[in-house]
Amino acid sequence: MGRDYFLDRDIIIDREGNVYTxxxxxxxxxxxxxYLKYIYTGKGLWKGYERVLKKYGVHNLSKxxxxxxxxxxxxxxxxxxxxxxxxxxxxxxxRLQEILKKSTSDNIIYTLINFIEEYVRVxxxxxxxxxxxxxxxxxxxxxxxxxxxxxxxxxxxSFDGFEKDYEWIIEANENYGIDFxxxxxxxxxxxxxxxxxxxxxxxxxxxxxxxxxVCKKVGKVRFRAHISGSYEALIYPSIAYVLxxxxxxxxxxxxxxxxxxxxxxxxxxxxxEGLLMRCEKENxxxxxDRDVRGFVRPL
Numbered sequence: 001m002g003r004d005y006f007l008d009r010d011i012i013i014d015r016e017g018n019v020y021t022x023x024x025x026x027x028x029x030x031x032x033x034x035y036l037k038y039i040y041t042g043k044g045l046w047k048g049y050e051r052v053l054k055k056y057g058v059h060n061l062s063k064x065x066x067x068x069x070x071x072x073x074x075x076x077x078x079x080x081x082x083x084x085x086x087x088x089x090x091x092x093x094x095r096l097q098e099i100l101k102k103s104t105s106d107n108i109i110y111t112l113i114n115f116i117e118e119y120v121r122v123x124x125x126x127x128x129x130x131x132x133x134x135x136x137x138x139x140x141x142x143x144x145x146x147x148x149x150x151x152x153x154x155x156x157x158s159f160d161g162f163e164k165d166y167e168w169i170i171e172a173n174e175n176y177g178i179d180f181x182x183x184x185x186x187x188x189x190x191x192x193x194x195x196x197x198x199x200x201x202x203x204x205x206x207x208x209x210x211x212x213x214v215c216k217k218v219g220k221v222r223f224r225a226h227i228s229g230s231y232e233a234l235i236y237p238s239i240a241y242v243l244x245x246x247x248x249x250x251x252x253x254x255x256x257x258x259x260x261x262x263x264x265x266x267x268x269x270x271x272x273e274g275l276l277m278r279c280e281k282e283n284x285x286x287x288x289d290r291d292v293r294g295f296v297r298p299l
Contacts, residue, residue: 002094006032008203008236009128009145011090012081019049019133020081024236025208028071031080036066038135046135055175058256062290073211075277076289090133092126092145099127111196112142119159120144122151124205141197148205149231155188155200156234156265162191162198172259176295183298186262202234215279220292221248222273224299233264237288240264248276249283253296256288260296269299 006012010022012034020034038049052064061079068077096116104110112127129143130136146152164187172181190199229240238261240253253272255264263270274285274294287294 002091005207006089007091007147007205007207009092009143009201011037011128011132012086013088013090014081014085015087021128023079025204025206026210027207028080028210030084031069031082032086033078034081035061035079036064038133045137046130047137049133049135056258057175058288058290059293060175071211073214075215075217092128092132093124093147094126095132096125096127099131107138108136108140108142108196111194111198112144115142115193115198116144120146120155121158122146122154124148124151128201141199143199143201145201145203147203152202152231152234159188159200161187162193163187165191165197168197176257176259176293178295178297180297181259184259184263186265189262201236202231204235213279213281215277215284217289218276218278220273220294221250221276221285222271223248223250224269224271225250225253226267226269227253227264228267229264233261233266236261238264243267248285250276250285251282252284254284254286255296256286257294260287263296263298271295271297271299 005027006022008022008025012020017040018036019038021037023033023035026033036052038046038051040048041050042048044050053060067080069080070077099109124147126145128145130140131142146155168190169181169185173179223246225242225246226244227240228243232239236258238255242250242252253264272285274287275289275292277284277286287296
């Protein structure tokens with residue numbers, strides 16, 4: 001039967017045929033966190049679907065015309081879809097198993113299979129994005145997702161990396177209004193393979209407890225810190241721990257901007273701008289708030 005819970009990067013389709021991507025592994029009662037990705041218009045590159053979210057980033061997501069709910073535990077608004085309005089739930093691991101069982105002459109699918117068989121020497125893997133939905137075209141990217149701590153770290157440690165995607169660096173600088181995307185780029189996470197762009201995503205393999213801590217916004221801060229991140233830095237949202245003392249007594253950095261995930265992985269000195277949150281257990285800085293976009297810059 002498969003799993004009956006939602007994980008980051010799953011796809012759901014509502015009763016009107018709109019397509020959403022699941023955000024995080026939180027499974028709140030009665031709804032899910034998910035952003036509107038496609039609407040069906042019968043035209044466009046994606047087999048009749050048109051993209052609603054054309055560029056990633058919280059600053060773009062917050063402008064989407066969909067339902068948002070104020071989450072008091074996080075003192076923030078999240079895009080949601082009611083469980084009662086979901087008609088289909090597409091799971092990346094099931095789609096990949098379906099693909100691997102069939103022969104194909106499709107170039108995109110052939111490239112996916114070839115890369116999986118040659119480089120992804122782990123279990124718990126799936127394919128998301130347009131291949132999961134089935135609306136990909138000949139120039140589509142491939143989005144591979146790896147589940148669980150062991151599989152994620154095994155892949156990162158064993159894969160030497162892709163051919164560099166210089167376009168991603170240019171587009172990231174423009175979209176996020178920064179000039180250091182080259183310092184955020186990790187060719188183990190994204191790049192070019194046999195002429196096709198591939199992204200490697202990571203997600204926890206279990207649902208998370210909703211509202212495990214209550215946080216309140218304090219204000220915008222900027223400071224330098226020595227940080228360390230492991231598996232939790234690879235998944236969404238990305239988390240790294242602050243090792244050095246700082247004037248705000250910040251214990252963790254939490255980024256809802258996936259672009260900063262790679263720089264939170266490992267141990268290094270960084271400059272951080274974000275929203276200071278006072279939680280019940282500790283102080284954290286949030287990167288990717290709709291009002292305080294923030295950044296993490298390696299030093």
